[in-house]
Amino acid sequence: MTDSEDDKPLLKSAKSRDTIPAAVDQAMDKQLPSNGKLEPGISMAMGPIEDMDVDKPTTNGATNAKRKSAMGNGKSYKESTDSEDDDKPLQKRRKTTKPAESDDEDDVPLQKLPRASAAQIGEESDDDMPLNKKLQKEKAVIEKRAEKEAKAMRTEDKTADAKKKAVKKESDDEDDKPLVKKRKPAVKQDSDDDDDVPLVKKKPAPKKQANGTAKKVKKEESEDDEKPLSKKAPAKKGKKETTAAPAKGKGKAKTYADAEEEGEEEEEYKWWEAEMQGDGTIKWNTLEHNGVVFPPEYEPLPKNVKMLYDGVPVTLAKDAEEIAHAFGSMLHSTHNVENPTFQKNFFADFKEVLDKTGHATDKNGNRIKIKEFAKCDFKPIFEHVDAERQAKKSLPAAEKKKIKAEKDEKEGPYLYCMWDGRKQKVGNFRVEPPGLFRGRGEHPKTGKWKKRVSPEQITINIGKEAMVPKPPEGHKWKEVKHDQEGTWLAMWQENINGAYKYVMLAANSDVKGQSDWKKFEKARELKKHIDYIRKDYTKELKAEEMAIRQRATAVYLIDQFALRAGNEKGEDEADTVGCCSLKFEHVTLRPPNTVIFDFLGKDSIRFYNEFEVDNQVFKNLKIFKRSPKGDGDEIFDRITTSGLNKHLSNYMPGLTAKVFRTYNASWTMANLLREMKVSSKVPIPERVKDYNDANRKVAIICNHKRTVAASHEQQMGKMEDRINTLRYQQYRIKQMMLDLDSKLKKKKGADYFALPDGLDEEWVKEHQEALVEEQRNKIKKKFEKDNEKLLAEGEKELKAKVLEERLEVADELETKFKQERKKGKIEAEGKGPSVEKYVQQLEKLDQRIATLKTQSEDRENNKEVALGTSKINYIDPRLTVVFSKKFDVPIERFFSKTLRDKFNWAINSVDEDWEF
Template identity: 70%
Template structure:
């Protein structure tokens, strides 16, 4: 090899375009060091998700989706990640891999360096208050610096704990070994036996088994009704609540024998067999298509046309959603729909006019779906206008028809089924910029569905005239039925509901896996910091990918085919997805999960910046892989060498849960419920920021904040009116309390007041109307005579009186006292209560404003261990309902019942 060839870290590959050389020469490394200022770890920089891209100093920013993306040929040649390897050393334990003396020296220097402990590089973040980042409000330290300090503190604590856990396990192992040896020498004379070392204080320390695998822990005692009541979330106080609570506890006590606390079941292993017996009733199919009324037609080029039933159904898919401008104004959506529509038209003979002449439908622009849309809008309005009793009856009938499918019997236990309804036909919408949006989702037939059921159980009957594709008895599968959809060829499964044992166990294992990672995280970080400088290209690429996944929460990414959405993850990043801005800024811009654009501008370690520059070195160009010597399977295989079952996605869960655990450990939430909830959300927000769980600001956010502000202004106006009533009762108060106390807020001018008064009067009219309609429905249901409109008019007099009262107040400037037995003290108490409500609403509004760019829900539901939320709820006496909806409480029932306030992640 010539020296010129050695200087180029790239080679041409016929199958994969440009590919990096196996090794990085010292000459290339040194040349990069001269070109890029390197000072080890750098100061944190900006992180702007979905923001504008400035002019780049090195690479011109490129957009996604210009032309089809080339399919990436897997480097594993079809092998699984267990078989694939990114290097010849991958199959060897880390401790036995070859290492040069120079590398060994570097490892020693890294372990001794204080900088090697500094982990996640923080970014410039959405606005956060000082309280959100654990600093005093008058701190002069910039936000970025405070976040870096917080991150360094959290990560150093993680390293310390990892070492402590391993030392503890090592000591426990030595103790067990010593015990075995002691037991084996029971026949040895006492004088010759080895005497154990004396304990320092003579007291045997109780070892915690929090990190011991579940199957090795001592079997817990059966939960009593009292214990369950203690584990239950806080409930609202009051007579009614107390009655409900008592009933619930009585019911739980009665069902104590039936409750299965699977998280305490030590006998249940984690083998491949998921069930022994399984019974269910199959799936519910959507109703057959009903033809449109004869006067409702698709209009083509100004002519109403009659379509075949199959073609008309497809036309209704589009016509019924004309109000969904996001879709019907999307060129890709329209193109895909019309291609599928014309395919059906070609099969069914297109349309016919009123005289029976064939009308060929060839141009989308000439199609008018408005009559179809108007029909469906009318039907929707009719359904919405149905009396409540009729709606209730329809729902009851639907629930009764679906009742047999809602539950299955799994190993003798009744379990709720999740999605037992087969998806109805329609148009595929997708998310983000999906290339197949608008295509027709075909009706699923029984002949496409495979049923999974116990061998001894009777298989459900297929609909009349049909049969199932197959009946299986897959004891390793947790699905009840499956079929393949026609859009992406993906398999759809009927699974158990989120609150079922199986789903709960899946969540439990996911978070336990993240807990286990805390034992190894320090070694993993030290190793990838070392390998960032490896001479071997595969090792350097792998280390850089792990750095990006750990520091910036990038998903690992999987290889895609040509007909799939152009979604990307870390391992599948292309040349055009990464833009480099010296000295150390990296811009990511690609389609991520669900075809949603991922844009992030971050500052990275100088070594990582240098590596990415090498990975992008010419002649690489658009379409070439950045990590061309790395696959997701090879990456996960490497991570598995540290910890069984460790994959790239565990880092997101670990980083979120560990960070939240540290914040909650130091938190001292005080005040009322709203203030405590805000304290929790502040911690959650910090987790979301540090772990990069961001979102674009919702289009409705501004209107939502404005609405909250209007409510606050309404309360301020109400407080002022009550103060005016006080002044009306005792004019001397103006001198006692000062004129300022009674002044109307400056921003609430007469124009605003009159508009608000009109709103209050209209609100009163709507309440009266709804109450009148509800009372009439009740009378009708009981078979009694309904009230006439005269009754409604009489009730409306209350609203008319309110309007007259406001008019008088505006004219005289005085507010009459309302209510019987009113005193000045009572009115003053009312003012205090109103201001308390205002403060609560201000906290909620501030909380909402702080959350606009941060996906708190994503962090709380998917990445933060739910047991940490339960710990907060119990520690600070906040009802769990304030954090988890009913659905989430069912999903995380295991977390709510399994921990107390002293539990630690």
């Protein structure tokens, strides 16, 4: 862009220049200090800052020149001085080969010595300091290790390729010879006797699987591995080969009837032990299923339940009442119904339906036009719905089981499909019911009405030979497809965001499992290329061409700070952004090298963070934000997400920006676990906490934050109550010890037998009353269950007198507590009480208290971090399995039943020695 062009008025938005003149770089180099070091991402704060100095050039470059080391492109700046090292914390000083300078340090006045941090002296660090700051040193070491391993892996691959070529060449030379006379490949030397054995009779060597574990394979597979592709024997019938081209059984694929005749479920197919091939276009050959389950039709409210408008009960048409019912049933969710955006969107859609249906009428049939949201009162609807909820909760257990059984029987045919003759569980086979859209974060469409989905909107995907499921009476499907490249069974388009909803296989199905496996294998493959990519984008950070420099800066931010790439949004979509779609107002620069991001990220959740960046990146962002750019203008206006991904695919097939998140999360976790030394003697909760600590570091690196749950304080209070309860039990036991041996008070001291800190007589009284009430409730519930069981067996209920007799136990406990408080003495109890037994009980309680304190600390640390997101979606599940097996912690402590089904392939495919 020429200078004359700069003077032209902006029609749409300001655009960056095509190139960056050397004079611009030089001018900024004078303004900014240059440490040159490309450090891993460091978060500086989790909340807003005050008195921010935006884009103000620094006046003293020396004060910020802390990291002067070799750059990623091989060039280096001048070596740091000794005085510079003195100003650094110990863990940030560069390791050198120089001899210790203890003599010089003796001459330095004491007051000039660097101040030790809390971490250096073994104390807990300041809670206000974000964990990312503490991760700086750890992450730097991890990334250096990544570079070394990448080089080692490439060397290993080259060696393996050379061996394969040698084997193939020798095999090609022997193709014309009879098979029984072929020589054994020279790459492996066995005994002399083996050389005379025909190849087809030799014992196959264990084959290294794609997942990294060595598994024994069948003889036929081993033989085929030694043959050219053109001469390999055809696969035997009935054998499953790959995902892309599943093998057929003998004859036609199994049907539902075949599966039922077999009775028991077939043996689990361990697809992760089969040799993986590329992702072909054909996902299935035969597919049968029974379609989808529609939600029940709306049932109008009873005639005595009405919405009030301006204090008058009104009658609505069925369609309008359904929307009012949806809003009224949500009154307990104040987060939604009190949101102005939610209210505005709801009332707009509500009025639209009211206009179509003639609004409302009063009890005399007079028409009432509903104009104002403030005059609408939905409380009668809420009270009716809430009463129904409570009635449902209070149903007898037998009745609840009966209702569930009826529902399961009705939905049974939809639970499974037949995919290439294999019975696979279907995931979300239920069509979403109509309701008010909530969204996440600050979604602009929250409160809008999700319309009921009709069969005419649904497309079915099924095999050509299969029977098409019947739509509901009087309806028809939108379309029936036979898309063998798709893994969906049905789809429709919802009306809120225009997004397509798909019915897919369940998370524990072969197809879903293989999809996860491929995702994490792609991240493992990135290990081989990560050093090249980082060297390239570090070099390109100084490129003269604007597009290249923007691309390099974007890749840096995506790699170092786990920013999502971001996609362009339509005008009616949520204003969520990622790296490539950042706008001028989303990025604030604070010299010397701190970048403040503040924008709505995925799911409209606010992303706010401060990062220290490489000086060149800081300088680039200043250039990308130069005048005449202002609010609303894109920072990375010369690149697109698709263009960025196309560039990345040059390094590795299938590499996109999102692979970096998976790689960085898994690679970081792998290194943290590698360095972890957890004793099997340590209680399991402490081992779980060690895992969670590592998981939390990964979650923070990936910016997986969450708002503190409203129930957090309540949960922490309950946990504190449990700890106090155990402490009180210890107090009672100690008093019982005194009852047996009063001399113990002199031996151990009065403090040993006193009430624990924080507990007083008032607390004891309330606690004892709560214990009595708890016992009464348990007795009553047991009585009710016994009666339900008797009725189910056709016998008579227990009489009320039986309940009164059972409650006498609670009455006795209450009397006992009253006497203890009156006498101020607790008598020994239990069979054969002794001081020794009580000491053992105290020790057990000590362990339980320690466990609860560990869990409490763990929960408090995780209150603002979403551990599940990283653990489920970004950390290779095989790493969690490795930790579980290596440190003898049940996998149930990390994965729920649903996740164990989802990651069954990971649980059964690796041992404790597997590495990411």
